[in-house]
Amino acid sequence: MTPARSQRMIADTPEIGEVTQALRDRLEAIWETKPGFVGWLASVDHKEIGLRYIVTAFLLLAIGGVEALVMRLQLIGPDRHLLTPEQYNQFFSTHGMTMIFLYASPILSGFSNYLFPLFLGSRDMAFPRMNALSYWVYLASALFLYAGFVVGAGPNDGWFNYVPYASREYNPGLNMDIYALGMILLGISTSVGAANFIVTVFRCRAPGMSINRMPVIIWGTLTASVANLVVIPAVSLAFFLLWLDRQFGTHFFDPAGGGQPLLWQHLFWMFGHPWVYAIVLPAMGMVSDGLPVFCRHPLVGYTAVALATVATMVLGFGVWVHHMFATGLPGLSLSFFSGASILIAIPSAVAIFAWIATIWLGRPILTTAFLFFASMILLFVIGGVSGFMTASVPVDWQLTDTYFIVAHIHYVLIGINVFPVVGATYFWFPKMTGRLMDERLGRWNFWTMFAGFNIAFLPMHLTGLMGMPRRVYTYPAGMGFTTLNLITTIGSFLFAAGVLMFFWNVVKSWRGGAEAGPDPWKGPTLEWAIPSPPPPYNFAVIPTIATRHPLWEDDLDEGRARSTLDRGMTLAHGKEALATTSLDGEPDMILKMPEDTLAPLMLTLALTLLFAAMLGKLWWLAAIGSGAVLAALIFWTWPRRQLLEREAAVHG
């Protein structure tokens, strides 16, 4: 295939072939990332990017964890002075920001990035360059956000950053400006990533994979991405307006000039609540896909679970006000939002019953991954019940801003995010590295984390019910909090030890774990049909899908339809992938995929320069930054012949 021919070709009948070594060699040459540092910087391979996401997010989990441990040392007994009140404020705010924005969501993006094309039988994401961009901008915003904390100017008003305390009057330093601009930068990364997931799901599935045959995690990430796409602008706008109020004397949140502090809360929670679901739904999807493998039984109630995922988000849009029950809103609106918040328990219950039924009907194999997935169900129930309680307005008035809420947050976030994610690592690590993780160490890892977590956070409900307020740097002796706090701190360190064992297991197994082979768990979905680690092009031939469990068709005997995995379109005339129709997954067009490029990194550097200049109000530098952004965008979008974005013109 010469480039000249491909340029003039508007339509073509794809060649059909078998998987042969010759084909593999040809694809390898087309798809592999170039060696060397520049090749590494320019890579647009979704697996490379996914791994970077995962490693970065786990690093940030560790950093946020260290902050948590310092706080727990401060709270180990009454009247301690390890941290000053201001330092404590920065610690809990930075911890919250790190965990929610820099760990919980990016880690899921990492897994989805790595796994989406493998689940879907595709060669890459729909927009590989945008994929690289979303990672680089994520990294840049993490550094940007941490720059303040490192020099003692971290956020100090909690992760949701309420005005007026975030206003300049009370917070004259750069703390909030860094937080505000950093969050806008991070918003770019998340939005770009969300758009990529959405288009990939709708356009890049293997032929025959109609939407009722997608793995559940795809439903989770898709739902989360749709939500992110439309709610991220709310929080970016809120932070932008805050920055203007602080630096340019506007009056969005300032009552003296006709502004409204509650506007911040509305804008923040319109984003914040759907976001909370966005950081649990894909993790619930991990359990829905992982658990059945170890139960040797398909997920019970696939359709119900998929619909419940979507329903959770739809309701999630209607519950933002439940974070504001204590703000003095009209009674009727409180009732409405309270009702919606209670209703949202129903789709969650659907998922829980589906998992329990799957375990019940299957023959569970107690691997480490299974333990993590199954324990999540229990933690979810505890976190769900405490959340359900605070959905009721009178109860919320009693409990808001106490440690009861801190307990709830951690049951939900650690229970529904960290546990499934660690389970998912045990489950998919063999696919990503070709090696199994150590099961013996895995057991130790699981039980230490599980025990530590519950020792730390179960008593915290009680601490809250007894009235200990959250976000307070210490407490006096004789209030009845002392023993409970001591237990919590001990539990926290145990939990942290468990997480360390996990990291250790990853490092150890990556270096010298047992060979995994393509399909160590006998999984049902497409990723297990290809070598571990997958070759750069993923699938040598594009698979054709006939059922929801392409690799379990013979065992399940659900009908005569069979998927074809070893014969299909070869698409080896350059970097090519297949696009299919949105709902039925019929072949629709052949995509020309972009080569590795430095454009995403250049755009990220330009954006970072622009944001740093805005922070320092150095307008000449901001002008340079804007110019650089423009230049990077023009370079990026310049129509390329290789991508068939333009004709092979005689001139130009």
Place this chain on the structure above:
Amino acid sequence: MAEQVISAPRSLPVGPVESHGVGWNGMACLIASEAALFGYLLFSYYYLGASNPRGWLMEPHPDLHLALPNTLLLLASSVAAWWGERGVRQESKGQALAGLALALVMGTVFATVQVYEWHAKTYAPGTSSYASLYFITTGLHMAHVVIGLAVLAMLILWIAFGYFSPLRRLPVSNGVLYWHFVDAVWLFVFTTYYLTPLLGFAR
């Protein structure tokens, strides 16, 4: 169906053809997200308008003398851009260049008039929350106009280079779609700031 994909493969378009291609889906996502951004801005306006006492509006009777013709001009620029895109579709380079250049000029005039409007105001962004909202909403819209103008300028350049044909023209269709979006958003901004006070909102 599964068997046919392999046994009787159909001929498929290669690369983006006409306005079909994943790039179009990407543009749709961008527009959805940007539309949401303006939705939140307008929400803020209505929320503050409804929660403030009378007298919050600094312009209870907005002056339409410049704003209305300017709005019509922006709408007309959308028509010009559409006509230019049609030029690409019909392989008429002259029409394509003329249409997009006309849109570019009209958009630039719109922006200039808008800057003049800002200067003519008796209040500044720091005067009150109404003033803040007015300047930031129209200002963010202006930022989108400027981006849209840059897109039009690049399209003109690329068309002049002869890059596109009726079949290979996704960048043109995407760019023009973005311009339509920028114009559509202005209708909402215009309705909010210029028309709803006349209808009695927050007066």
